[in-house]
Amino acid sequence: MTRRWWPRGLRIRLLVAFVLVAVTGAGAAAWSGARSASAALVTVTERRLTEAVAGQLNALTPQLTYPPNQAALDRLRAAVGTDTLVTYRALRSAAGDHTALVSDALRDAVRSRDRLSTQRISAGGVPWLLIGTPVMVTAPDGRQTRSGIEVYAVRDLAAVEQQVDGMTRSAARTAALALPLAVLLALSAAGSVLRPVRKLRDTARRLAAGDLDARSPPRGADELADLTVTINQMAGSLQESMAGMRRMQADARRFAADASHELRTPLSTLTAVVEVLASATDGMADDARESAELAITETHRLVRLVDDLMEVSRFDGGTAQLLMEEIDLADAVRDSLRARGWAGRVDLVAPPGTRLRVDRRRLDVIVANLVGNALRHGHPPVRVRITDRPALVSIEVTDRGPGLPGHVLPQVFERFYKHDAARSRTPGSGLGLAIARENARLHGGDLTAGNADGGGARFVLHLPREDT
């Protein structure tokens, strides 16, 4: 499992980033301020302590017996104060508990440099300042020689450290004060960024839902405004191409409608001529009769194709009308079968008294197409089963043929789709199933294709009951 350190939402990310930046910045500033202030405080305190020791020494030394005896060293030591060590060759005068803290480094410096020296040390968790100085003998002309007297003083810096700690704490408090301010700023910044983003999202949603007029007004001149303009442009070009596509589609449909309509008049003439020809075939020679019969068949096919094309054009143009009447479904299907001479070749399984409001002609078209297909492409027995359910009525047409291959199923309702190229000479127009489904949908129902359990194609027409 991977752990997600970085929060997901834009708002919370902005918030976290703002707070981190603000608190880090405030902390750094406060820390640096406290650091330099405490450095200055320590320096001042050290100088004060050092100057006090030097001043006390210089005030006393002119009155000091030289070379000094023990009493003189004691006097000097007492003048400097407690925690002081004064040495002169083998003599030594010390007072206080902390003179042992004087470091070798400081002694070396005092002996070699002939200058006042200091060192900060830490002992037992307490900071101390060590002050050491040799006492010099100055000649009237200013030349200095060592007198052999060394003075070491140990001073406590704990009070300074407390002050420094106090400054550090107040710096930390100041940095913490930046926190709520940063939260407020982050929320307001997040709001100003997220509001346009949310608007854009709403616009994109409306576009996705099909409302191609959706636009968001760009505000300001930032990147989000650029994005808004781009999205508006995208919506504009999408709208244009959609409109163009619809225009082209409408043009194509109108062309198909016009073409089929224009074909109709010459076809009527042609049909009449063919009828005459049909009645005259008896007296023809064999090969001439064959040609005439072919012409007759193809002319009938052409008529059917043009009729189907006009029917499809009516569906596309939305001009198909339903002529609803209440009928007995079993009777209607039986009539359809009988009219085509199929009554003996089809098993009709229908509960009696199934009444439904449908367009009788369109139902006949559907049933004729489905049963015709089953008879042509499948094997007997072909069965039509009517199932009466409360909400809808199903008419199921099955055969015992090879069924529909899987890759054909999605395309079977497409116009002019013929699965088997060898079937191109079959009398169907290639529009039958498409028209059947359009008819089913016109009724508010649907037509589905599939395979029956025992093999064979299975088409089911669902027709809803109007009153439910």
Added chain:
Amino acid sequence: MRRSWPAALALLLAGCGIQPSGVDDAGRAATGVAPGVTLYFVDDDGRLQPQLRRINRLGTISEALALLLTGPGSSGLRTEITPSGPAPIVVDPRPGLIRLMTPLAEYEVTPLGIDQIVCTALGVWVQSGGAADTRVQVTFTLASPESERHRTCPRTG
């Protein structure tokens, strides 16, 4: 990564405390001890000569001037300051200028005698840690332009 934040913060806060340091130079060493005080008298050639009085300490300017006024003793040197009564010389040392208010009139002391006073006072001043370029103003009981001069010791510059 987040776990190291408190550690870093603690380190920063610790950096604010007082840290131990090495040995730092903090100024001039103490001075002022001396085996005695140096007084200035005049030799036979009329030049200033230092004379160390071993009093086992340096003492103050007043003490040195008091000793100067008592004379050179039997050392073959002489003083050009007329011996006066017990009235002491009042010393007023300030940064850069030491004022000496003598109980003498200008005619009671020669220029060389004034140098004796100036050199003795400056010597003690320098030996006890004072600045070497300090000037000395010697004032007399009677008003005189000499009282306003800021002097230096001709021996030490």
